[in-house]
Amino acid sequence: xxxxKKYILSAAVLVAFASCSSEDDNAVANxxxxxxxxxxxxxxxxxxxxxxxxxxxxxxxxxxxxxxSEVKYVVSNIRLIxxxxxxxxxxxxxxxxxxxxxxxxxxxxLSYVLNDIPVGDYTEIKFGLGVRSxxxxxxxxxxxxxxxxxxxxxxEMHWEWGTGYRFTKIEGFYDTDNKELxxxxxxxLTDDADGNFVQGADAYRNITLSLPTTAxxxxxxxxxxxKADFDYLLSGDSHTVTIVSTADITNxxxxxxxxxxxxxxxxxxxxxxxxxxxxxxxxxISVEN
Amino acid sequence: MKNIAxxxxxxxxxxxxxxxxxxxxxxxxNPEIDFNIPANFPLLNSSFYSNKPTTFGVELGEKLFxxxxxxxxxxxxxxxxxxxxxxxxxxNTLAVGVEGRIGFRNxxxxxxxxxxxxxxxxxxxxxxxxxxxxxIITHEEMDSSILEVIGKxxxxxxxxxxxxxxxxxxxxxxxxxxxxxxxxEYTLISANSKYDRIQRxxxxxxxxxxxxxxxxxxxxxxxxxxxALFTDQSFRNIGFPINPNTEEAGRARVTGDxxxxxxxxxxxxxxxxxxxxxxxxxxxxxxxxxxxYLDNGVVDSDNLDPILKNNNNRIPLTEEEKSNLIAFxxxxxxxxxxxxxx
Numbered sequence: 001x002x003x004x005k006k007y008i009l010s011a012a013v014l015v016a017f018a019s020c021s022s023e024d025d026n027a028v029a030n031x032x033x034x035x036x037x038x039x040x041x042x043x044x045x046x047x048x049x050x051x052x053x054x055x056x057x058x059x060x061x062x063x064x065x066x067x068x069s070e071v072k073y074v075v076s077n078i079r080l081i082x083x084x085x086x087x088x089x090x091x092x093x094x095x096x097x098x099x100x101x102x103x104x105x106x107x108x109x110l111s112y113v114l115n116d117i118p119v120g121d122y123t124e125i126k127f128g129l130g131v132r133s134x135x136x137x138x139x140x141x142x143x144x145x146x147x148x149x150x151x152x153x154x155x156e157m158h159w160e161w162g163t164g165y166r167f168t169k170i171e172g173f174y175d176t177d178n179k180e181l182x183x184x185x186x187x188x189l190t191d192d193a194d195g196n197f198v199q200g201a202d203a204y205r206n207i208t209l210s211l212p213t214t215a216x217x218x219x220x221x222x223x224x225x226x227k228a229d230f231d232y233l234l235s236g237d238s239h240t241v242t243i244v245s246t247a248d249i250t251n252x253x254x255x256x257x258x259x260x261x262x263x264x265x266x267x268x269x270x271x272x273x274x275x276x277x278x279x280x281x282x283x284x285i286s287v288e289n
Numbered sequence: 290m291k292n293i294a295x296x297x298x299x300x301x302x303x304x305x306x307x308x309x310x311x312x313x314x315x316x317x318x319n320p321e322i323d324f325n326i327p328a329n330f331p332l333l334n335s336s337f338y339s340n341k342p343t344t345f346g347v348e349l350g351e352k353l354f355x356x357x358x359x360x361x362x363x364x365x366x367x368x369x370x371x372x373x374x375x376x377x378x379x380x381n382t383l384a385v386g387v388e389g390r391i392g393f394r395n396x397x398x399x400x401x402x403x404x405x406x407x408x409x410x411x412x413x414x415x416x417x418x419x420x421x422x423x424x425i426i427t428h429e430e431m432d433s434s435i436l437e438v439i440g441k442x443x444x445x446x447x448x449x450x451x452x453x454x455x456x457x458x459x460x461x462x463x464x465x466x467x468x469x470x471x472x473x474e475y476t477l478i479s480a481n482s483k484y485d486r487i488q489r490x491x492x493x494x495x496x497x498x499x500x501x502x503x504x505x506x507x508x509x510x511x512x513x514x515x516x517a518l519f520t521d522q523s524f525r526n527i528g529f530p531i532n533p534n535t536e537e538a539g540r541a542r543v544t545g546d547x548x549x550x551x552x553x554x555x556x557x558x559x560x561x562x563x564x565x566x567x568x569x570x571x572x573x574x575x576x577x578x579x580x581x582y583l584d585n586g587v588v589d590s591d592n593l594d595p596i597l598k599n600n601n602n603r604i605p606l607t608e609e610e611k612s613n614l615i616a617f618x619x620x621x622x623x624x625x626x627x628x629x630x631x
Contacts, residue, residue: 138426140436141463147434160427161393161413161542188543192415193336199415201545264545 029116031221032080034125036102036110037285038071040231045071047104050178061235062242066181068172071104071230072155074165075112076135077128077206082120083214090114095135095146101155102228122215125224129271129280130167130204133189133197138163159186167203168270170233174243181243183233185267201264205271207279213287225285228270232281236269317457319343327480329488329517331404336416342472345455350473352451353466358441359424360387360431367424367470370396373628376560377477382571386430393429393534395571398564400626401518401557403475410553410569412524413543417471422463435463479559479626480517487620495620502617505610512596519558519621525594526552528587528602532570539569548592562619563627576618580611 038045040058047069048055055067076099078090091098103109130136138158140147150157150165157166168185188200215222234241272278322342326333353359354367365387371377377399384392394410408414414423424430425438439461442448449459456465486493495503506514515521524540531537531551540549553569567573573582583604587597597603606614624630 138422140434144436151434158426161423163419163422163426188413188545190413190415190543191419193334193339199412200543 027119027219029118030217030219032114032117032122032215032217033221033223034075034078034112034114035223035225036075036112036228037225038102038104038110038228038230041229045104045230047071050173050180058231060231060242061240064174064234064243065176066172066174066234066243068104068170068230070169070171072157072166072169073102073228074130074150074157074167075100075102075127076131077126078114079126080114080117080122080215081124081126083123086120087126088118088120088122090117093135095131095143099131099146101150101157103155106154117217119218120216122211122217122222124208124210125226125284126206126208128204128206129282130185130187131165132204133187133202136164136187136189136204138165159184162186162188162200164188168266170230183263183266185263202274203263203267203271205267205274205280207271207282208277209279209282209284211287212284213289215287216289220289223288225288227283227285229281229283230270232269233266234269236280237278238268238273239265241265241269317454319345319455319457322347322476324476325478327478327485327517330401330480331516331518333403334406334416336418336471337403337475340418340468340471340475342475343455345451346469346472347476349448349451349455349465350469350471352447353470354473356442359433359438361433361437362387363441364388365431367421371399375563376400376479376627378564380565382566384430386424386427387432390429390432392427393536394569395566398557398560399474400477400479400559402477404518406522407524407554411538411540411543412554417474418464418467421467421470435466438466439463477626479623481625482559482623483620485623496616498613498616499620501610502613502615503620505606505614506617509604509606510614513555514558520555522554524549524552524554526550526590526592527583527597528589528593529568529582530572531588534570537569550592551590552592558618559621560623560627562622576615577611580606580614584611 040056043056045068046054046056048067049069052067052069055069057065057067059065076095077092078098079092080088080090082088100112101109102112135143138147138160147158149155155169157169159166164186166184166186168183170181170183172181173179174181185203187203189197189202190199192198209226211224215224234243268274268280270281272280320343322344324342354371357363357366357369359366368377370379370381370384372379375398378396382395384394384396386392397410402408402417406415408417408420414420422435425433425435443461448461452461452465453459455469483493483495487495513521513523513525526539526549536542537551538549539551539553541547541552543549561567561576565573565575567576567579573579584606586601586603587593589602593602
């Protein structure tokens with residue numbers, strides 16, 4: 001009986017605390033939702049198979065029509081920057097709680113909620129397209145949830161031979177006869193005994209976007225709508241890509257699932273060239289407070 | 290007598306102490322193994338020094354190497370494809386994994402890897418410790434995951450015993466699995482072929498054909514198949530028949546450099562008699578077929594190796610030279626390493 005009283009008392013205390021923080025005008029943190037909109041220009045992408053009549057068709061700078069049956073990419077290393085320059089990292093060293101796979105076929109994945117972002121006025125967002133090389137080791141022991149999410153049959157974002165994650169996976173069709181295109185990106189960096197990356201390509205890209213409206217985290221939980229314009233894939237700032245079906249790899253770009261010779265052209269187009277401030281295919285549509 | 294009694298008492302005291310000690314400072318007796326480096330071999334891969342083979346590390350690694358629970362349906366172990374009598378390769382053109390799934394390339398032999406700086410046909414790994422995860426997770430190989438493997442073996446008393454002996458406690462961790470397999474692989478050294486014994490002046494001599502072959506080898510092969518490893522570990526496109534699998538880019542798959550397209554690491558020729566078929570996807574059933582191909586002329590390309598390019602895309606060989614070369618290459622067989630009677 002005494003025990004029961006204790007329980008009731010502590011429950012009451014808990015409720016008191018909980019109600020305190022929800023009624024508190026001086027919230028210390030709130031959520032920020034990132035909403036990813038995958039488009040060709042301003043048109044939302046509708047996926048479809050080879051002969052689909054509903055799929056969104058795009059025409060590249062080189063004049064090639066194309067549409068997609070699959071669009072997936074990894075977003076990680078998210079940081080929000082306050083007006084005063086303070087950078088708030090969001091679980092940037094924890095793929096289980098700070099990374100996600102955006103999958104156009106699964107609407108739930110298009111919104112990613114950042115929990116408990118400290119109160120403040122945010123004017124910039126940074127995130128990674130792909131996984132930073134120091135975390136890109138398919139380490140199931142450290143990050144079992146992200147490993148499972150990325151490796152599921154729905155996403156297939158493990159790149160086994162490179163023991164890393166696929167950063168982007170796009171399947172689709174091009175030209176009027178709907179030949180298959182397949183674009184996978186990922187890093188092939190390999191480290192030596194001293195932990196230095198001594199070979200391979202780094203397909204990770206850091207994206208920096210200024211917010212057109214300040215995102216005010218406080219009693220409000222802002223939503224930042226981000227556009228990923230896949231027109232950039234073939235018609236980017238870095239490269240105008242003509243897809244060819246021959247095995248001649250010197251003939252501009254043959255889409256290939258596993259070869260990094262041509263991969264970096266696509267990577268630069270959608271993620272911007274490495275070590276530049278280019279934001280690739282990404283831009284901010286709106287900030288709603 | 291008194292002395293012995295007091296020593297015994299001290300021992301009992303110490304023992305009971307450490308038993309109570311929750312393993313924290315339990316000393317374990319796991320000496321580094323005597324690692325005899327053949328005199329003419331190149332330097333060890335520097336990863337070796339941070340994962341030196343120990344008695345029980347190697348024993349554990351060998352047990353894991355033959356562990357079929359590494360695969361999703363407990364049917365395939367490392368040793369399913371890496372068969373000792375084939376210098377730890379096999380005789381399939383392409384590797385075969387769970388449910389008969391066909392892999393991407395020909396199974397490479399595992400020998401003298403402690404002295405290699407690049408692993409796999411395309412050099413995609415630089416440390417053995419980072420390699421063993423790849424077959425565990427690859428769909429066409431074992432199609433499992435490291436946590437699945439750990440879950441299957443961690444309560445097995447044999448493993449509890451060996452992990453404790455090797456690492457001081459019975460925890461089965463991913464790194465311990467990777468490290469012990471690498472330790473075992475480091476010990477797979479082939480350096481006792483007839484060729485080696487002749488080099489060491491141990492009284493054996495080449496037959497006339499073998500001696501002829503050795504001379505031809507020196508003239509026409511040794512610029513790539515160099516050092517005591519019989520590979521200079523460079524990556525070269527030598528115009529072998531092209532893999533119809535469009536995923537194949539050779540070394541370029543790793544580097545992204547178009548100049549590396551369809552380049553592969555020069556393979557060792559040790560125990561080559563026992564590792565047929567040959568080529569990255571098993572293009573050639575016999576050594577003779579390889580030599581015939583090089584003699585007839587190879588596929589031209591922009592990045593064809595200059596040695597071939599400057600020689601009309603071929604290595605001219607008479608039929609007699611081919612026979613003698615093959616005779617020489619059989620002197621690179623190490624029956625002790627292969628565990629076979631010649």
